[in-house]
Amino acid sequence: MNFPKDFVWGVAASSYQIEGAAREDGRGECTWTRFSHTPGKVKDGDTGDVACDHYHRYPEDIALMRDLGVHSYRFSVSWPRILPTGRGMVNEAGLDFYSRVVDALLAEGIQPAATLYHWDFPQALEDQGGWTNPDSVKWFVDYADVVTRALGDRVKFWVDFNEPWCSSMLGYLFGQHAPGVQDAVKAYRAAHHLMLAHGAVVPVIRQNSPGAQVGITLNPVPQLPATSSPEDIRLAWQADGFANRWFFDPVFKGSYPMDMVKLLGETLDGLDLDAVQSAAVPTDFLGINYYMRWLIEAIPGRPGEWGSTLPEGAELTAMGWEVYPQGLTDMLVRVHRETSVPAIYVTECGAAYPEAAAPVNGIYEDPKRVAFLKGYLNGAALAIQQGVPLKGFYVWSLLDNFEWAHGYEKRFGIVHVDFATQKRTLKRSALYFKDVIRNGAA
């Protein structure tokens, strides 16, 4: 399948997952530092203290990107590296780091694509309620102002938030992510403030970075009924409200889905739901992170409750996520149909598989990841054929890295990292992606 000539091929990563240097050059504590150092929260007690040591090794990593021929690198900025206590004093050393990364990318002809928030929230502000505090909107905008003033002359592609569903629901409802809270009221407060912050920050970024493309990255997950029973169909729509519409509707319609507002009832007490109108600020693009679909089924004996299941014989990644590329095509088509956004980028897509035993002739063989990427790239190409304005595709991830609560066990990289030595070794999938970029075809 061929891609348009000007299609943007990229790789993606995020600050906490790769940088390490958790206590260097004045970086403040983030919620993930606190969370990962709390026993029992992360597999094997892993932390992002060192991670891929990208903070020191970024020249080597950018050289890898250049050798693969990638056009763009999506990275994120660590808020507490810039503002150690979340607000107030600016840590110039933190800004300098990102400035050096941006310059090094540009020197190789690689376009920087910066995400302002990919989950490493300043602990000092979490101590004041984090995203559940209405002041978080202003905290975030002030931080974003500092970053976009410093880098906005050279970075021309900005994502404000990465996956607000994860920040709010994994962080404050399920507690699987930092800050590890389990409280529905807090989760919906956090989600609300994330939406308000999106609306408030877009004009600030535009002002500081003239001519830049500005957007948000959401992680829609298709919610399909596991059977044709009316109850499964009804619950699948509810799951869609929870996972997708609760974020898509604010961003594109300026309102919350009424069916969900009714269902959530007093969980939303005290929130000014109408204020979410401000979230429907025009953006230049929408970023989609795509990994999986859910098949929704009623839970027997627990009326109104649903769970997700897998189809018989499903092929799974190491995360237990089903390999189903058609889901990407369908979701891109749906998002294009239901929103007026002029451009869409897949800002993340990729897969974890177990580490291959040892490299052969200097390459780790990862045939499943190659097949995964081929499948999803073809899924993306099919969406373009159906009229979706898909402009680029970022593979998650360049390097094996800190996979949140799974620690280092789950490897998403197209480049292998030996975490004992920090040695980088190509996997076959990196060479496959290099060919895709060179040929403009998957």
Ligand code: GCO
């Ligand atoms: C995400 C996450 C990434 C994960 C990836 C694989 O944006 O979902 O940003 O940080 O590592 O999704 O789970």
